[in-house]
Amino acid sequence: MSASDNTTKRGPNTHLVSAGRHPDAQHGFINTPVYHGSTVLYETADDLFANRIKYSYGRRGSPTIDALTEAMNELEGAEGTVILPSGLSAVTTALLAAVGAGDHLLVADSVYHPNRHFCDTTLKRFGVETTYYDPLIGAGIADLFRPNTKAVFTESPGSQTFEMQDLPAIANIAHAKGALVLMDNTWATPLFFKPLDYGADLSIQAGTKYISGHADVLIGTISANEAAWPRLRDTHGNLGLSTGPDDIFLALRGLRTMGVRLARHHQSGLAVARWLEQRPEVARVLHPALESDPGHAIWKRDFKGASGLFSVELKPVSDAGVRAFLDGSVLFGMGYSWGGFESLIVPFETRGRSMPSTLEGPAFRLHVGLEDVEDLTADLEAGFAAMARA
Ligand SMILES: Cc1ncc(COP(=O)(O)O)c(C=O)c1O
Numbered sequence: 001m002s003a004s005d006n007t008t009k010r011g012p013n014t015h016l017v018s019a020g021r022h023p024d025a026q027h028g029f030i031n032t033p034v035y036h037g038s039t040v041l042y043e044t045a046d047d048l049f050a051n052r053i054k055y056s057y058g059r060r061g062s063p064t065i066d067a068l069t070e071a072m073n074e075l076e077g078a079e080g081t082v083i084l085p086s087g088l089s090a091v092t093t094a095l096l097a098a099v100g101a102g103d104h105l106l107v108a109d110s111v112y113h114p115n116r117h118f119c120d121t122t123l124k125r126f127g128v129e130t131t132y133y134d135p136l137i138g139a140g141i142a143d144l145f146r147p148n149t150k151a152v153f154t155e156s157p158g159s160q161t162f163e164m165q166d167l168p169a170i171a172n173i174a175h176a177k178g179a180l181v182l183m184d185n186t187w188a189t190p191l192f193f194k195p196l197d198y199g200a201d202l203s204i205q206a207g208t209k210y211i212s213g214h215a216d217v218l219i220g221t222i223s224a225n226e227a228a229w230p231r232l233r234d235t236h237g238n239l240g241l242s243t244g245p246d247d248i249f250l251a252l253r254g255l256r257t258m259g260v261r262l263a264r265h266h267q268s269g270l271a272v273a274r275w276l277e278q279r280p281e282v283a284r285v286l287h288p289a290l291e292s293d294p295g296h297a298i299w300k301r302d303f304k305g306a307s308g309l310f311s312v313e314l315k316p317v318s319d320a321g322v323r324a325f326l327d328g329s330v331l332f333g334m335g336y337s338w339g340g341f342e343s344l345i346v347p348f349e350t351r352g353r354s355m356p357s358t359l360e361g362p363a364f365r366l367h368v369g370l371e372d373v374e375d376l377t378a379d380l381e382a383g384f385a386a387m388a389r390a
Pocket residue numbers: 086087088089091112155159184186187206207208218219220337338
């Protein structure tokens with residue numbers, strides 16, 4: 001029996017540990033080995049002519065690939081999953097599977113910015129028109145549909161500003177109008193939110209973040225329900241996308257411990273967010289698990305937890321003060337990406353969005369890692385002290 005049989009009644013951490021593992025097929029070894037390979041040999045001419053072989057070519061599948069896709073199918077409740085070489089390639093491939101020339105696309109205004117850039121450049125060049133909607137729109141999205149609207153791209157909470165979207169309301173309308181619903185679910189991971197259970201047709205993960213969890217891999221996944229799977233599989237195959245087996249192995253290794261890591265990110269992230277809320281330098285903390293957050297009711301209704309990523313808006317302060325704050329909080333490394341074991345901070349602006357910005361002071365996105373909370377708050381306090389001196 002494989003490690004992932006009889007799965008329906010098990011808890012999420014048991015799924016994480018056992019999903020996609022078949023020690024009996026690997027001489028008892030716990031982890032699926034890394035299969036490096038392009039060519040796969042057929043045993044006989046009969047097999048060759050009948051294409052009778054489990055794996056026919058490295059790009060089309062391997063036990064390493066199967067281990068991750070099987071695990072993601074189980075976690076996402078999906079019909080099928082494809083693996084991609086980055087989170088952004090997962091976003092763009094999902095869009096290419098959903099729309100074509102002459103189609104209209106609805107995209108949340110607070111999606112990950114390179115997603116928007118893809119819509120405004122490549123998709124536009126291929127004849128797809130995009131309208132950006134207010135992420136708080138909910139059922140009001142009905143007014144934005146046109147006869148040729150073929151897909152809605154959601155990301156909840158949104159990048160940088162963390163607006164929660166009412167996915168069930170949006171998906172009900174989209175499906176009534178014959179459109180597919182896509183969701184970038186990187187923030188919550190399938191552990192804290194399962195988009196396919198709430199009406200999405202395609203669920204996207206930048207596995208670079210929490211799945212891998214150690215800031216050493218770029219990888220993406222798209223998981224599809226039954227309706228969307230044939231188009232996704234075909235588009236992924238046509239694009240010739242192939243992800244290195246070492247990176248797939250590292251993503252699988254990260255997946256096994258994602259439950260304990262995320263529980264800690266949730267706890268520490270919220271503790272740091274609450275600490276920041278009380279600071280005199282802070283205007284606003286944007287974190288949907290805070291009771292004060294406008295998206296809290298939706299987060300509580302639909303999500304099982306929060307990850308370690310949120311934003312803070314400071315009261316207006318000089319540019320020198322901002323730099324002193326960033327340089328003064330040394331445990332929060334300055335760098336892009338998130339989801340690893342380490343704490344990070346980056347400043348952001350919302351220029352380039354369609355909706356007017358509500359930010360008045362400087363804003364920062366924080367990733368709270370696995371360090372001790374007391375050290376992190378002491379570190380931020382040192383940053384604020386440096387800011388005051390600047
Ligand atoms: C929400 C979201 N989706 C997708 C991506 C893209 O992932 P990758 O960096 O692996 O391309 C990111 C990266 O920061 C992200 O924040």
